[in-house]
Each structure stands twice: as structure tokens, then as C-alpha cells.
Amino acid sequence: MRRALLLALAAGLTLFAHNPVPAQSSAAPEAFVRSTYNRYDAKSAASPDFLGRDGPSVFTPALLRLIRSDERHTPRGDVGKLDGDPICDCQDPDGLEVASVQIDRQQQNTATAKVDLHFPSESRLRHIRLRLILLPQGWRIDDISTDDTPSLRKLLQ
Secondary structure, three states: OHHHHHHHHHHHHHHHHHOOOOOOOOOOHHHHHHHHHHOOOOOOOOOOOOOOOOHHHOEOHHHHHHHHHHHHOOOOOOOOOOOOEOOOOEOOOOOOEEEEEEEEEEEOOEEEEEEEEEOOOOOOOEEEEEEEEEEOOEEEEEEEEOOOOOOHHHHHO
16 A cells, blocks of 8 residues: 555656746746846836847747847848837837836737737827747737737847
């Protein structure tokens, strides 16, 4: 009886070893989105560099490869297909405020975030949709759509 219990326990531990728990809870897409936009805080000493050093913390590897490919294939001094920060749909995030975040879960590991942003110099809100995927490192942005760009992925391909 004791041997059977030990074998069952060992089998259970083997299952956990082969199925690691993601770094972030699957219930945390809104927290990921809000923490991403909070990085634009004007009081912070360093603004985020989502197209550079901070890219892996917000984008899926596939989307980041497309961004880097666009940079590599753009002649020096020219502007590539991506002309600005796609997360805020802006070139200057000064005064950016998140007006609302709405999360729609499609599956356990995917979600869409509808984000409304307010800029002090604009009378209307900017509407951004982020397609999110839960990776072992946590939630990441796999595509972005705005009023002017239906799909960042398609733009960069």
C-alpha cells in the first residue's frame, strides 16, 4: 500500500516537472497591459524603449523578429514601415493616460485587450487593440491594431 502511494506521488511529480507553470497567472492579461502602459510614466527617469531593449518584455518573439527585420531592411536615414511606437500609436507619449482597458479572453492562453488612450493635446481617445499570448515568460503582445493600422504584423510582413 505504501509503495503504491509513493509510486503515485512520483508520477504526479513527474507531471509537474514536464508541465511548468507560466511565470504569470493566466488571469493577468489586464495587469500586463496596465503595467506596460505605466512604463510611460513621465515621473520615471527612463522612458521605455519598446522597439529596443524593452522589446522582449512586451512583444512575442515572432512580432519582435518582424520589427527587427523592418529595422534591418530600412536604409540608414530612412523611416521604415514602423514610424513611431506601436503600443501607444504615437511618436511622443508625453501626457499619455490610459482611459480604459477591456480584456476579451478567447482561450486560456490568448486574449485581446481593447485600450483607450487619452493625450492632453487631443480631444478624442485613441483606440488600440492588442492581441495577447501567454508564453512561459508571461503575457506578450503578438499583434496591434489601431484606426490607421489594422494589423502591425501585416504591415511589417
